Ligand SMILES: CC(=O)N[C@H]1[C@@H](OP(=O)(O)OP(=O)(O)OC[C@H]2O[C@@H](n3ccc(=O)[nH]c3=O)[C@H](O)[C@@H]2O)O[C@H](CO)[C@@H](O)[C@@H]1O[C@H](C)C(=O)N[C@@H](C)C(=O)N[C@H](CCC(=O)O)C(=O)O
């Protein structure tokens with residue numbers, strides 16, 4: 001708890017016409033959650049304007065309000081700022097006593113591989129007797145708890161509270177995903193990163209960023225803020241994929257020392273003698289004159305990149321290279337990423353979170369390397385998201401497989417049939433079918449599967465819901481695939 005005046009004194013500028021100095025007990029940006037003594041932030045959102053809920057917040061006991069314009073008929077202090085979101089980030093950090101100064105914080109950004117890399121980092125740290133926390137697409141996780149999150153990178157007040165709880169429970173290092181949306185909207189403003197990791201950049205989120213240049217710039221903001229307001233005696237480090245075409249755009253954004261990683265170019269941490277098979281990958285991880293062999297169960301060249309990114313981040317966080325290699329060897333995999341569904345069926349099912357052109361291409365190319373039979377793909381594209389990736393993803397699925405089932409992902413508020421039509425524009429031949437219901441598409445793919453075929457079910461990975469309209473329905477690709485195999489078995493037995 002802090003007094004209002006002390007909280008607003010952390011802002012670079014504000015207008016306050018009240019002399020009151022109430023005790024602030026909590027921070028809220030949703031009027032429906034406001035309780036007695038809260039500070040309410042009016043955020044002008046994409047759907048509604050939080051300023052319209054100021055009176056509701058005041059009626060629910062808010063002690064003061066932060067807004068971007070004067071508000072009429074409100075009889076609690078209203079502090080005017082230029083950006084409520086940025087002010088919220090700075091005040092949240094202050095309210096929770098700057099928790100990121102007390103933690104080693106590793107931020108991971110890039111189009112693909114963030115969730116995977118943060119989990120690799122978590123594994124390495126756990127094996128090295130550290131107490132890691134994770135924040136990302138799947139959850140906020142620490143001390144045996146998994147707390148659901150609404151966004152990959154939560155809003156600043158959720159984030160700072162999370163850091164604070166983590167620090168209190170003894171977490172020493174946090175690996176978090178930092179999305180381009182969060183960077184652009186200032187959700188991580190006021191957060192003190194020790195290590196910033198760039199995995200890669202390829203097409204996604206053009207609905208939001210407009211162009212690849214703007215998208216790259218947003219990712220670069222993580223590197224621009226690296227070392228700002230830095231805790232004494234600590235040195236920030238940037239970990240950057242040197243093989244990525246956007247390396248220069250990212251590297252130029254920071255004054256911090258850089259550790260590069262890669263396979264093709266001369267990187268600081270690099271993988272040599274890379275060998276990939278169905279069971280996983282093996283390579284030699286080299287840094288300076290140190291070389292360690294690595295064998296891991298994650299497969300595909302993209303997994304080697306994720307391993308190198310995690311290795312470099314952990315190395316920058318004082319974990320020796322040999323320990324890193326050992327931890328990578330015993331990692332089982334990350335939920336919904338290249339996850340196999342095997343219940344003794346004579347073909348294979350892989351569930352993967354590929355929901356961008358690049359990730360789909362990577363996963364299918366990996367599958368092609370060891371496929372003994374046909375490859376089929378069940379794939380859709382999310383609604384209310386980048387429309388331009390839809391035909392591209394469909395085309396990649398067609399080019400790199402034998403048969404495609406175009407289906408729904410999370411249609412959200414869009415018409416699923418319209419999304420499918422846009423995907424279909426990318427198809428050149430006729431080896432595909434359109435089945436709107438994802439469940440029916442998975443069942444059809446399983447029903448038609450031949451011996452040794454590999455069915456890739458792409459796009460939803462670990463998700464346990466499907467968002468149709470604004471409603472989340474329970475849906476888990478892995479469970480539906482199992483149901484399909486079992487149902488097909490029953491049909492076969494009935495036929496005999
Ligand atoms: C486009 C976007 O980022 N939207 C985020 C935004 O929602 P919004 O602007 O629609 O909010 P709004 O409904 O207009 O509400 C505006 C304000 O009024 C308040 N309000 C609203 C109603 C009410 O009765 N009272 C009230 O006070 C709201 O709490 C809010 O403060 O603010 C919400 C609350 O924090 C976010 O959860 C929401 O993320 C949505 C779910 C989302 O899908 N975001 C995506 C685009 C995103 O951010 N994705 C990245 C990951 C990308 C990647 O994987 O690379 C992420 O970090 O999650």
Ligand SMILES: Nc1ncnc2c1ncn2[C@@H]1O[C@H](COP(=O)(O)OP(=O)(O)OP(=O)(O)O)[C@@H](O)[C@H]1O
Nearest residue numbers: 111112113114115116137302337352353354359363
């Ligand atoms: N380094 C990589 N390069 C390209 N594709 C990758 C890489 N790592 C993972 N992928 C693919 O991307 C999918 C998503 O991986 P992951 O969840 O780790 O990414 P993410 O960056 O966290 O995604 P999101 O933006 O949804 O949070 C994986 O299922 C895999 O298909």
Ligand SMILES: N[C@H](CCC[C@H](N)C(=O)O)C(=O)O
Nearest residue numbers: 355381382385409410459460
């Ligand atoms: N973080 C990603 C998740 C996409 C997952 C996919 N299943 C979809 O719904 O499009 C996004 O917001 O674009």
Ligand SMILES: [Mg+2]
Nearest residue numbers: 114115137177
């Ligand atoms: Mg993620």
